[in-house]
Amino acid sequence: MHDWHTALTSLQQYADIQSHDPHCRVGSALISPCGLIAHRDVNQFPRGIANDERWHDVDAKLDLVIHAEQAVLHGYLHDVSGWTMLITKCPCHHCAQAMIQRGISRVICPPYRVGSKWERSHRLAQEMFREAGVNYTELTQ
Numbered sequence: 001m002h003d004w005h006t007a008l009t010s011l012q013q014y015a016d017i018q019s020h021d022p023h024c025r026v027g028s029a030l031i032s033p034c035g036l037i038a039h040r041d042v043n044q045f046p047r048g049i050a051n052d053e054r055w056h057d058v059d060a061k062l063d064l065v066i067h068a069e070q071a072v073l074h075g076y077l078h079d080v081s082g083w084t085m086l087i088t089k090c091p092c093h094h095c096a097q098a099m100i101q102r103g104i105s106r107v108i109c110p111p112y113r114v115g116s117k118w119e120r121s122h123r124l125a126q127e128m129f130r131e132a133g134v135n136y137t138e139l140t141q
């Protein structure tokens with residue numbers, strides 16, 4: 001059985017080192033049914049896109065960035081049906097779509113910040129998880 005709080009802290013440390021986002025460094029990990037972290041990644045610009053001042057321009061950044069959840073799925077093209085995804089932020093609905101479509105069966109993440117500009121998207125993600133039978137667990141500090 002995992003200590004999810006420790007796993008989340010360690011994933012955040014990894015994101016703090018690897019992500020180029022000056023404002024929000026997000027990590028995501030794919031965990032196999034036997035509990036092994038098979039792959040992890042962070043929010044990032046697509047391959048070939050320079051890590052330049054666009055990270056500091058919120059509109060440009062949000063147009064370009066691949067969320068950590070999508071990055072980790074793009075980077076691990078084996079079957080992940082029945083696997084767990086651990087995330088250092090609450091997922092948006094686009095990432096929820098991708099996770100559901102790849103067969104992720106459990107999502108573990110912190111709760112979203114009430115009043116955040118992404119609140120509608122987080123809520124929609126949670127509704128989709130519920131309907132699709134994905135076990136969604138929020139870790140509070």
Ligand SMILES: Nc1ccn([C@H]2C[C@H](O)[C@@H](COP(=O)(O)O)O2)c(=O)n1
Nearest residue numbers: 021024026043065067068089090091
């Ligand atoms: N579940 C999430 C939520 C956010 N992000 C990333 C996308 C952006 O790089 C940053 C959010 O930027 P901001 O806080 O400026 O909206 O975090 C992510 O990868 N996964």
